[in-house]
Amino acid sequence: QQQVKQSPQSLIVQKGGISIINCAYENTAFDYFPWYQQFPGKGPALLIAIRPDVSEKKEGRFTISFNKSAKQFSLHIMDSQPGDSATYFCAAGYTGANSKLTFGKGITLSVRP
Amino acid sequence: DARVTQTPRHKVTEMGQEVTMRCQPILGHNTVFWYRQTMMQGLELLAYFRNRAPLDDSGMPKDRFSAEMPDATLATLKIQPSEPRDSAVYFCASGRRDREYPYEQYFGPGTRLTVT
Numbered sequence: 268q269q270q271v272k273q274s275p276q277s278l279i280v281q282k283g284g285i286s287i288i289n290c291a292y293e294n295t296a297f298d299y300f301p302w303y304q305q306f307p308g309k310g311p312a313l314l315i316a317i318r319p320d321v322s323e324k325k326e327g328r329f330t331i332s333f334n335k336s337a338k339q340f341s342l343h344i345m346d347s348q349p350g351d352s353a354t355y356f357c358a359a360g361y362t363g364a365n366s367k368l369t370f371g372k373g374i375t376l377s378v379r380p
Numbered sequence: 381d382a383r384v385t386q387t388p389r390h391k392v393t394e395m396g397q398e399v400t401m402r403c404q405p406i407l408g409h410n411t412v413f414w415y416r417q418t419m420m421q422g423l424e425l426l427a428y429f430r431n432r433a434p435l436d437d438s439g440m441p442k443d444r445f446s447a448e449m450p451d452a453t454l455a456t457l458k459i460q461p462s463e464p465r466d467s468a469v470y471f472c473a474s475g476r477r478d479r480e481y482p483y484e485q486y487f488g489p490g491t492r493l494t495v496t
Contacts, residue, residue: 299483310471310487360483366411366475372422
């Protein structure tokens with residue numbers, strides 16, 4: 268049973284375009300929703316995270332939108348750049364899980380020059 | 381610049397051999413996670429520790445995998461005997477469970493294991 272599902276599985280975007288990656292979760296106890304970015308040969312790195320008490324969080328070109336009723340959250344990358352080409356993982360955690368995060372399978376984003 | 385370190389970065393071994401992977405968490409972090417990454421399964425949590433005590437190792441094949449924290453600066457993951465299906469990238473991550481940062485995890489660069 269996959270508790271965190273990402274879509275699409277892969278994404279190709281032109282430079283300057285908007286990249287949108289979606290994530291759906293099942294466990295309503297989740298209260299922390301991060302996105303991780305992974306470059307080839309590297310470990311995942313925290314990109315941006317949100318708590319369910321806000322519907323949107325923005326950091327530079329990266330925005331998380333959160334829809335609690337739909338149990339979905341998404342990552343928007345504005346003005347996508349070739350350097351954004353990476354694998355993106357959404358994850359979810361909750362207080363009772365002892366800091367454990369449940370990760371989605373990841374999606375590969377390619378930004379074409 | 382504090383970071384998680386892992387050794388070795390690459391390991392090629394023959395089936396049946398013992399493999400030991402090491403991780404040095406970020407100083408001051410009290411939680412350590414071991415993950416396995418494959419194309420098919422994505423990131424799988426194998427085990428994690430808080431204050432050196434194992435909290436959950438339900439994701440780990442018990443018969444061949446073992447994880448320990450001999451001290452606060454070292455976490456180990458052992459596979460004995462190794463099998464070709466263990467080929468994957470193994471990541472260690474550390475974090476600190478306090479009120480302000482209960483969930484943030486910092487990943488190491490990984491150990492790429494190939495079992496032939």
